[in-house]
Amino acid sequence: MNPLRFLLFVTLPLFVLDQLTKWATVAFIPLHHEIAIIPGFFNLVHVTNTGSAFGLMRGWFNFHVLFGAVMAVVMFILLFRKSTDPLTRLASALILSGIFGNITDRILHGHVIDFLDFYVGQHHWPAFNVADSAIVVAVGLFLWTSFREGKQKPA
Numbered sequence: 001m002n003p004l005r006f007l008l009f010v011t012l013p014l015f016v017l018d019q020l021t022k023w024a025t026v027a028f029i030p031l032h033h034e035i036a037i038i039p040g041f042f043n044l045v046h047v048t049n050t051g052s053a054f055g056l057m058r059g060w061f062n063f064h065v066l067f068g069a070v071m072a073v074v075m076f077i078l079l080f081r082k083s084t085d086p087l088t089r090l091a092s093a094l095i096l097s098g099i100f101g102n103i104t105d106r107i108l109h110g111h112v113i114d115f116l117d118f119y120v121g122q123h124h125w126p127a128f129n130v131a132d133s134a135i136v137v138a139v140g141l142f143l144w145t146s147f148r149e150g151k152q153k154p155a
Contacts, residue, residue: 001086001089003079003080003089006079006089006090006092006093007079007093007096010090010093010094010097011093011094011096011097011100012097014094014097014098014101014130014131014134015097015100015101015104015131017130018097018098018101018129018130018131018134019101019104021115021129021130022101022105022113022115022129022130025044025046025113025115026046026113029044029045029046029115030046031046031047031048032045032046032047033045033046034046034117040119040120040121041118041119041120042116042117042118042119043117043119044115044116044117045114045115045116045117045127046113046115047113047114047115047117047127048109048111048112048113048114049111049112049114049127050110050111050112065103065106065107068099068102068103068106069103071095071099072096072099072100072103075092075093075095075096075099076092076096078092079092079093079096085145087141087144087145088141088142088145090138090141091137091138091139091141091142091145092138094134094135094137094138094141095134095135095138095139097131097134098131098132098133098134098135098138099131099135100131101129101130101131101134102129102131102132105131112129112131113129114126114127114128114129114132115127115129116128116129116133
């Protein structure tokens, strides 16, 4: 698949899904409220995050926007480089959707909107969103391809 198709069929739909789900969260769930979907395991919530993963570096607005912009440029280079393999292109397209989704939130709202909330008993994962999910899957793909490539190279 060529790079433009990845943008049209991966990045753009995931960005739209991310923004639609965040819009629905803001429209239908009051801030700091939760709706139990699967009691004891999964809630829909409405929380905000001015930081990065796990709320680290809260309030570093300029850093997050600048870092996101730099990473977007890197992902575009990977996406459009002729030697890039399909899994790396897919990972780049996924990260772009996540970057665009979370930077859009930061610019429009001053924070990222999170709404997916998983927990088991006292073990609780920080709330996240579609953009975050795309980034995590992409990082997994990058790791997998790097280990796979390492095994293919002669020692």
